[in-house]
Amino acid sequence: xxxxxxxxxxxxxxxxxxxxxxxxxxxxxxxxxxxxxxxxxxxxxxxxxxxxxxxxxxxxxxxxxxxxxxxxxxxxxxxxxxxxxxxxxxxxxxxxxxxxxxxxxxxxxxxxxxxxxxxxxxxxxxxxxxxxxxxxxxxxxxxxxxxxxxxxxxxxxxxxxxxxxxxxxx
Amino acid sequence: xxxxxxxxxxxxxxxxxxxxxxxxxxxxxxxxxxxxxxxxxxxxxxxxxxxxxxxxxxxxxxxxxxxxxxxxxxxxxxxxxxxxxxxxxxxxxxxxxxxxxxxx
Numbered sequence: 001x002x003x004x005x006x007x008x009x010x011x012x013x014x015x016x017x018x019x020x021x022x023x024x025x026x027x028x029x030x031x032x033x034x035x036x037x038x039x040x041x042x043x044x045x046x047x048x049x050x051x052x053x054x055x056x057x058x059x060x061x062x063x064x065x066x067x068x069x070x071x072x073x074x075x076x077x078x079x080x081x082x083x084x085x086x087x088x089x090x091x092x093x094x095x096x097x098x099x100x101x102x103x104x105x106x107x108x109x110x111x112x113x114x115x116x117x118x119x120x121x122x123x124x125x126x127x128x129x130x131x132x133x134x135x136x137x138x139x140x141x142x143x144x145x146x147x148x149x150x151x152x153x154x155x156x157x158x159x160x161x162x163x164x165x166x167x168x169x170x
Numbered sequence: 171x172x173x174x175x176x177x178x179x180x181x182x183x184x185x186x187x188x189x190x191x192x193x194x195x196x197x198x199x200x201x202x203x204x205x206x207x208x209x210x211x212x213x214x215x216x217x218x219x220x221x222x223x224x225x226x227x228x229x230x231x232x233x234x235x236x237x238x239x240x241x242x243x244x245x246x247x248x249x250x251x252x253x254x255x256x257x258x259x260x261x262x263x264x265x266x267x268x269x270x271x272x273x274x
Contacts, residue, residue: 040274047257
């Protein structure tokens with residue numbers, strides 16, 4: 001019988017990889033439920049060492065507008081996946097109730113509210129960009145936007161910045 | 171379950187190399203684990219690792235990056251500096267714990 005030293009098993013954290021992976025996420029929705037997919041994926045990508053850019057456009061502006069970002073709402077209306085009768089979603093107070101319930105569910109799994117989540121993404125090295133056309137349409141300036149937003153840029157700028165990136169539209 | 175030899179001791183690990191037995195970890199082993207992935211442990215690293223160890227002991231699962239940054243007193247930015255690129259996995263590895271399962 002021969003004795004053999006077992007080879008050291010060391011996880012590969014990809015530190016030697018020279019090709020930088022890049023992810024670009026376009027956030028175009030302003031509802032509470034649709035804010036999270038982009039935030040969760042951006043956060044996960046950053047935690048995996050992936051250069052990550054978020055581009056906020058149209059209704060997605062609510063996610064980065066100071067006066068609105070902490071007050072995103074959820075409605076069961078038009079969403080059959082809640083499995084509620086559609087008429088119920090239109091009752092007075094239903095949006096507030098559904099929003100309250102979803103906020104609680106999100107908090108229960110230890111996931112932060114939108115402003116705090118953005119703060120974490122910026123601290124992790126993520127880049128936030130706002131859409132020029134949306135800003136002009138809605139008469140929003142950089143002062144109205146979350147401080148972590150680096151700039152208001154046009155679509156061509158975004159395409160340029162995300163050269164070679166994998167792209168998600170949400 | 172694979173067994174690997176670290177610092178002259180047989181250590182049980184999973185297929186990727188993460189320790190599978192909480193009690194096989196020692197602070198001395200952490201120095202070796204860190205060195206294997208190119209990290210020189212400082213007191214700042216050790217503080218985070220100690221938090222992860224304690225948190226696992228009470229929670230039964232590895233803290234996510236968010237949990238570490240909110241409860242350990244070491245902020246997200248600093249965690250990325252201490253454990254570059256993949257902080258959550260690297261600190262779990264050095265602390266002798268499984269990779270975190272949580273999404274956030």
